[in-house]
Amino acid sequence: MAIVMETQGLTKAYNEQVIALDDVNIALEKGEFVTLLGRSGSGKSTLLNILGGLDCPTSGEVVINGRRVDFDDRDALITLRREALGFIFQNFNLIPTQTAQENVGYPLVFNFQKKAVREERALALLELVGLARRADHYPRELSGGEQQRVAIARALVGNPAIVLADEPTGNLDSKTSDEIFDLMRTVNRERETTFLVVTHERELGKRADRSIELLDGRVVTA
Amino acid sequence: MKLEKFIEYLKLSARQVTRKRMRVLLTALGIAIGVAAVVATVSLGEGIRFQAVEAIKDQSDLTLIEATADIRGGTIQLITPAKIDEITAIPHILASTAVIREAYATKRQTYLGVMGIDPTGIGDVIKPRYLRGGQIEPGSRQTVLGHDVAETLQRYEGVRLGDTVPILIREYDENGLPVDEEVDFTLVGVLQERDDQFDQLMLIDQGVAQELRGGDASFDGVLVRADDPDNVFTVVDGIKDLGLTATGAFQQIESVNRLMDVVVLLLAFFSGVALIVGALMIMNTMITSIFERTREIGITMAIGASPGDVVQLILYECLFIGLIGGVLGDLFGIVCAWAINVFGKPFIVAQLGDTFSTFAEGDITLITPEILVLGIVISIVLSLLSGFYPALKAARLNPVTAIRTGV
Known part of the structure; x- marks a missing residue:
């Protein structure tokens, strides 16, 4: 299996005392579903942000699709986010002024896709997450679970190699939480999209292909 | 895209x-x-x-413009016959006539602005209307006075239509001493009030004016009549392009x-x-x-x-x-x-x-x-x-x- 994302000696220190990540070496294979476990403050969010090109490491390297990420090249980071990555956030983070369908198609605006293409792709993905009939609804008209489904569709719209999810079930009740997790697994299997899901729920970790656990910035189990 | x-x-x-x-x-x-x-x-x-x-x-005679000599870039642009032809060639000009500018004084020291004109060519340009009398006979020592200056001369010197206007022309001999020559003009006409410079002018035949200057056959300016008030500034620009100065009622518009x-x-x-x-x-x-x-x-x-x-x-x-x-x-x-x-x-x-x-x-x-x-x-x-x-x-x-x- 091809490795889509890999870190080598990834370290992030805010100052001499606070070391968020300490020599992290992980690798994700294509089509893998991996959870990133750890207590709050263990460095999982920092790791996710660095992998997503939203934060830069103090030292070490990130390789995505065989290419080293240059954290000094802002344009390259933007292109990386546009083309290789999808994001799912804890509090859904949909744009309130846009309908579900527009939210899903929104990343493609910055990919310079035509409106017709955006609408078609968005609708197909809403179908995938089971929300096609709510395409014209605004986020405030959707439940938390539904909003997160829209967010999953949005993360997939650019056909990313990896979807990075930051506590995607953190704001949902356990039943909805299960549903969302199942949905991500289904998408992962059907589309062979690699998922890296940050969570602090150990139970969910058991349903992943594998779990990586961080403790004080170090990988405990990989 | x-x-x-x-x-x-x-x-x-x-x-x-x-x-x-x-x-x-x-x-x-x-x-x-x-x-x-x-x-x-x-x-x-x-x-x-x-x-x-x-x-x-x-209120003013906007389409009447006078082109006069000017100094541009250190050279004096004189009103030569060639220049006159160039001016006449400017578009939107209805009529034009070359003039001579002089300043004379009467015997009693009334100073007069004098314009030497071509009595036959001036008609279309200044469109004279006479309060009394009529136009100058070409080549003769006759004069037509503007409305205001005629009134002044009548009031202070008693000059009426048909009377002689005695003018002293001062020149200097080889020793630098002033020599006054007296020239008599006959008043043959008085213009109606026009509210422009002609109210203050004494008009004489340009041949006579040149002769009194000592036979110098040059001109000081060209009076130009534009065909329409809207074209005045086109004509003015044309004159300025020839390196000459344009004067006229349009300057009021410029200053406004x-x-x-x-x-x-x-x-x-x-x-x-x-x-x-x-x-x-x-x-x-x-x-x-x-x-x-x-x-x-x-x-x-x-x-x-x-x-x-x-x-x-x-x-x-x-x-x-x-x-x-x-x-x-x-x-x-x-x-x-x-x-x-x-x-x-x-x-x-x-x-x-x-x-x-x-x-x-x-x-x-x-x-x-x-x-x-x-x-x-x-x-x-x-x-x-x-x-x-x-x-x-x-x-x-x-x-x-x-x-x-x-x-």
């Missing part, structure tokens, strides 16, 4: 603008008041300029224009102070709006928007606010201009008195398409300028902190 992206961004920004309608409207009103003030004052200035120019066109340029600029400047307030309001609104949307901007950047995209999106919002402000400002400005016309005109006409009685008929404010376009352009440019700082501020947001801490 570029245009599509632009339209797409405009749509996104338009949606943000419509999201907080009341706030956008109030902000736009701020700049609209400034634009209205500028539109109203500039239209007042333009209206007064228009009326003043119309008054000049009515110069004066009104300054007046309008000052008026616009002071009324434009309101624009600064409007611009600050836009900046304030945009900063607030961006603060409120911190998280949204963070998300937008996380899912692939570049800082440049964010700057564009926010500037387009300002563009809309500016456009709304400009249009509203133009509308208010038109209303203000109308109010000045209805309520302010009686006052202004009363203050100016009879000289500007033409004002009473027309509008004292004049709204031109240029003023309205200017209003909108000012509004949009100011909005964009005010939006620049908020836009850069938004683009510099760190997506991570924006998403985590944003409202």
